[in-house]
Structures are given as structure tokens and as C-alpha cells.
Amino acid sequence: MPTPLHQLGENAVLQRLLQRLTTQAPMLTGPGDDCAVVPRDSEWDTLLKTDVVVEAVHFTRDTPPERVGYKALARAVSDIAAMGGIPEYALITLLMHPQRTVETAEGIYTGLNTCAALYGISVAGGETSSLPYDGIVINVALTGRVEHGRAFLRSGGKPGDIICVSGPLGGSFPSGRHLDFKPRLNLARHFMKHGPRPTAMMDLSDGLGADLPRLAAASGCSYQLCPEQIPCHAGCSIQQAISDGEDYELLFTLTPQDFNSLNLHNLPQPVFPIGELSTAPATPLSQGWQHFRA
Numbered sequence: 098m099p100t101p102l103h104q105l106g107e108n109a110v111l112q113r114l115l116q117r118l119t120t121q122a123p124m125l126t127g128p129g130d131d132c133a134v135v136p137r138d139s140e141w142d143t144l145l146k147t148d149v150v151v152e153a154v155h156f157t158r159d160t161p162p163e164r165v166g167y168k169a170l171a172r173a174v175s176d177i178a179a180m181g182g183i184p185e186y187a188l189i190t191l192l193m194h195p196q197r198t199v200e201t202a203e204g205i206y207t208g209l210n211t212c213a214a215l216y217g218i219s220v221a222g223g224e225t226s227s228l229p230y231d232g233i234v235i236n237v238a239l240t241g242r243v244e245h246g247r248a249f250l251r252s253g254g255k256p257g258d259i260i261c262v263s264g265p266l267g268g269s270f271p272s273g274r275h276l277d278f279k280p281r282l283n284l285a286r287h288f289m290k291h292g293p294r295p296t297a298m299m300d301l302s303d304g305l306g307a308d309l310p311r312l313a314a315a316s317g318c319s320y321q322l323c324p325e326q327i328p329c330h331a332g333c334s335i336q337q338a339i340s341d342g343e344d345y346e347l348l349f350t351l352t353p354q355d356f357n358s359l360n361l362h363n364l365p366q367p368v369f370p371i372g373e374l375s376t377a378p379a380t381p382l383s384q385g386w387q388h389f390r391a
Contacts, residue, residue, distance in 0.1 A: 166208025
């Protein structure tokens with residue numbers, strides 16, 4: 098009997114699909130992290146990322162197209178940041194219903210170009226196609242570079258490491274912050290160049306309730322949270338900060354020694370400790386966003 102996607106949810110669907118992937122060329126980090134990492138030369142490795150935004154899932158029909166274009170590229174930039182890298186080249190695939198206007202398409206590219214200019218990205222081309230139903234889909238394939246052998250991964254955390262986030266959480270969609278967030282490239286590059294080195298890191302796109310269990314599982318750990326320490330945007334509850342998603346902050350872990358030696362005043366942006374990795378049963382969390390759920 099065929100299994101509907103909504104019976105599994107995104108995590109289980111991905112697990113089944115990843116088992117069917119094959120690789121021929123060498124990879125340093127394959128599926129399961131924010132980006133794939135492949136060898137380039139003795140100084141740099143290459144980061145590979147693809148991301149998609151879909152009307153009625155990631156933005157509404159009345160969203161200005163310039164903001165849609167910005168978000169489409171900035172989401173991928175956030176994943177490059179999570180690996181400690183520098184974004185380089187983007188390919189854009191734009192799918193639209195033929196009744197949508199060329200001015201809408203131009204507005205999307207205005208937003209894409211705004212984001213590209215902010216982060217030094219060259220838009221190298223892409224593809225367009227019509228959709229047989231009314232809507233807009235934008236896929237971004239983004240490359241980047243990171244120092245050879247030094248990409249930040251989700252899998253290096255150890256019990257006792259301090260869990261941190263790079264900013265307040267919650268309320269991203271109703272506030273509109275999900276459309277004009279600033280990927281935390283500066284903080285990630287500060288860690289890469291000056292330390293301390295996160296033991297594990299990823300970006301928060303699906304909410305703390307979805308992404309923290311992924312980071313902990315990749316590191317072979319559980320986690321203990323101090324909910325009262327979770328930074329919340331004004332007007333947001335701790336529950337919203339855990340489950341809303343679309344924050345695009347960095348979620349990372351530091352050894353206790355590195356966290357205690359952290360000079361918070363020298364960082365490009367505040368960081369907030371919210372708990373620690375553990376071997377004890379995990380703190381119960383409300384679930385963040387998962388695609389395919391009914």
C-alpha cells in the first residue's frame with residue numbers, strides 16, 4: 098500500500114530518500130548537514146547548497162516580489178554561514194504561472210540582486226519554467242568556500258557543551274522578519290578567524306523544536322534546555338520561540354571552557370546560552386516546522 102508523505106513527515110521522508118543516494122566523486126561532508134563539502138585545493142573546500150521557496154508555504158501571494166527574491170537567496174546564504182563559509186556563485190530557477198506578470202519576475206530578481214550585492218555573490222545564470230497551476234517557486238543553488246578541512250558541522254558536539262543561539266527567536270512570519278533577516282555570516286566568520294571554534298553549528302530555519310534535536314542527534318547527544326534563558330522577540334512567548342521557525346539565527350555549541358573565555362563585547366553580534374548537550378533524557382520540546390505534515 099503506498100504511503101502518503103503526511104504520514105511520515107519531513108524527517109522520515111528524508112531518511113528514506115537519503116538511503117537511495119549514490120556518490121561517485123569524493124565528498125568531505127555529504128547529505129545531512131547544512132551544506133555538502135567537497136574538496137577544492139590545499140587552501141579551500143567548496144560548499145554546495147540548494148534551497149527553495151514556494152508561494153503559500155514560505156511567502157504569501159501579496160508579498161512584494163523584491164522581498165521574496167531577497168529571502169530566496171538569503172536562506173541559502175544562512176546555510177553557508179552555518180558552515181563558517183563565504184558565499185560565491187548562485188544559479189536561480191524561477192517557476193511561475195504564465196498569467197503572472199513580467200514585473201513580478203523583475204521584482205524577484207531585484208530582490209535577488211540586492212541580497213547578492215550585500216554578500217558578494219555572483220548570480221551566474223539559471224532556468225525559468227512555467228507552472229501548470231497558479232503560483233511561484235524559486236530554487237537557489239549556491240556555492241561557497243570554506244577553509245580546507247575546517248567547515249563547521251552539526252556532528253562535533255559533546256555532552257556538557259553549552260548550547261547557544263545568535264539572537265532572539267519567535268514571531269518571524271507575522272512580523273515579516275522572515276523576509277528581510279540578515280544571515281549571520283559575520284559571526285560565523287569571526288569564529289572561523291578568531292575563535293572560539295563551535296563544536297557543532299547549524300542555522301535555525303525550522304524552529305528550535307525541530308533543529309536542536311537534529312543537531313543533538315548528529316552529535317550523538319541529548320540536550321537539556323533552560324527555557325527561561327531562550328531569547329524571545331518582543332511580544333513572543335517561549336513556546337513561539339521554540340516552535341515558530343524562520344528565524345535564521347545560528348544554533349551552535351561551545352565547550353564550557355570556550356564559552357567562559359568568550360569576550361561577548363568583541364563579537365559582531367550577541368550570543369545567548371540556552372542549555373547544554375547531555376546524555377540525560379532530552380527536555381520535552383514542542384515540535385518546530387516539518388514539511389509534509391497534514
